[in-house]
Amino acid sequence: MARERVSQADEWQAWAQRYDIEGGIRTFESGLTVKVFVGALFVGLLMMPGSIYLGYVSGESGAGAAPWVAVILFTELARRSFTTARRQELYMLLGLTGAAVGSGMQYRSFIWYAYFINTPQAASYEIADKIPAWVVPAGDSVGVLTRSLLHPDWMLPIGVYLAGKLLGTLRSVSAQYILFRLTADLERLPYPMAPITAQGATALAETTGKEETWRWRVFSIGSMAGLIWGFLYIGVPSLTGVMMSTPIQILKIPWIDFTQSIEGFAPTGVFALRTDFGQMLFGFVLPFPIVMTEFIAAMATQFVLNPQILYRFEILHQWKPGLDVRAVGLYNGLDFWMSAGMGKSFSFAIVGMAASIPMLFKMRRSKKTAGERGTFAPPPNRGDFPIWLMGLLWLVGMGGFVWLIHWMVPNFPLSFLLGFAFLYTPLNSYITARTFGVLGRDLFDIPYLHEITFILSRYEEVDIWFAPLPDEDYGRGTQSWRVLELTGTTFTSNLAGTLLIMPILIVSGIVVMHFIWKIAPIPSAQYPYAQMMWPINATNECLWKTSLRDGNSQMLQAIRGDYVAAGFTGSLAIYGMLWYFKLPSMWFYGIVGGIGADPGSMVARLLGAIIGRFYMIKRFGMKRWYMFNPVLAAGFACGVGLIGMGTVAIALVSKAVIVKPF
């Protein structure tokens, strides 16, 4: 039992070092060239429709694949043209393609609210007629009924969205840059997770040499697996959905529900096996202790805690035999787990603060003992910006954003908006930037901040739930600037690329989303994941949005102080015990994350983690396996993405054909 005590920072940094294959470089070049820009647009826009379609069909957009497809294509083209691709170009390509492929999903809330406004839930909770016009047009408007985002009815929601996006870009770029200068240049924080992102681009840059490397082979294996899986899981139901009224599903999407099968010996327990085995790839990369403890905790909840304790003591009292996973989940949530979950969130906040605040003291002390301090002067040729200019841009962006919110909800107290914008946001962002600099992850998060604010403000209108609040966190974005530095990409070229591609993506995203919506109503049998999940999501949204109404809503009745306290104190006790017995802090995140969750949703991830840990690492060695991982995942996602693109193309063509009756 003579375990050595390891601090949380050391534990996470040790894990991060597994991915850190190369230290990065310090000479800077522009990554933005015409071929990079065109390549990113080509692959990104080609895969965007497939990505949106997959999101509604299976719940996974596969958007992560597109940047890697672009990079692989780019490097192969370079190799065959006897030229080389620079790492700066490849990193820029990754970023721009990611932005391009994700651009369609930026409008997904329009489709959601077009559905939500006409749901029976929204009507019965008396929300439907109170949804503001800047969120969605009226439920009986032509734009909603004809499923057309290009109809003038949508001008106001889209206009507000675009104004918010412009101001958001101003704020995030400037604030992230300032925080990066503070934490990376001045304070010299290590940013341990940044090299992981950087190594993807740097590793692939070397493939433009003469000989074929392992990367191409690993990518091909991943893509073939992705193609086969994608065809079975997404291709068959989508293609049959085009031809038949009810699509054929070889594996039921999104899960096979065993909840009624286990209710004999585990009443109130849920087990719905998630059939998306693409999740195995996440299991390959996630820390093994987290995946394992999460699964064990979830099993213990559904087979012991729920049926043997909470049900017996009539804490879970709404359950009755014959319910499916969604209904059991909803009732269990209202009876206990929603309250306990709130408590768990608060415990994460306390544990995060306990880990991050002493770190601030340590950094200060270690700086003094080392007798040195980082300089605020940037390295030459990095493409830096004047700090005063960035500060001014942030002020303009934030001032405009506060004005916009005030215009959207004029009766909400302005003092809260100003407090969030100019006190909370800078403080929160700085703390997060530091924890990212030390640990590579966010620790500081105050849960239910919006709800607390709404209660304190005594504002009871529903419209505030639809408005954004200026409580932002730019801390995690600082890491991307560090990655730029590690790949030797000039900051100016990155900013130029982002600004150049933005207008193209704004227009193309809305056009593609419009056509996907035109294929069939969302949700409908064509989109099984949305059909399964959206009704329950609508109920949950109604519960939240009416939670503070009259002080006596269903949601407020469901939140019980003793259950919140149980979740909070129980989680802290688990953390304390793990610390006392010198066990890894990762177990805490696994155990507390798994408590109350459905173990069936974790089976694929667990399989991946076990195969990775007990077979792959032994077969290939840890270093090689962690080198393979991102390339394999990219290949798999590429294969699934190609199937998605193919099926969406066929679906679009079939909808465009009008069959005449003679």
Next chain:
Amino acid sequence: MERVSGFIIILGTLLWLFSIIFLEGRWQWQMFAALVLTIGIFCAHFWEELRNTDSSGESGDGQE
């Protein structure tokens, strides 16, 4: 300091279990236990980070 932190954490955990089993899980007692645990966890982390500013990094390699 390590022993003090450990003692406070054990005390908080026992207090929480006591409040659940014998005091019908009343939130006031549970929150008191949470306060004790929070103090213990903060003490533990302060001790851990500040015990020796020279120690960094090497440990934690084979922690699966």
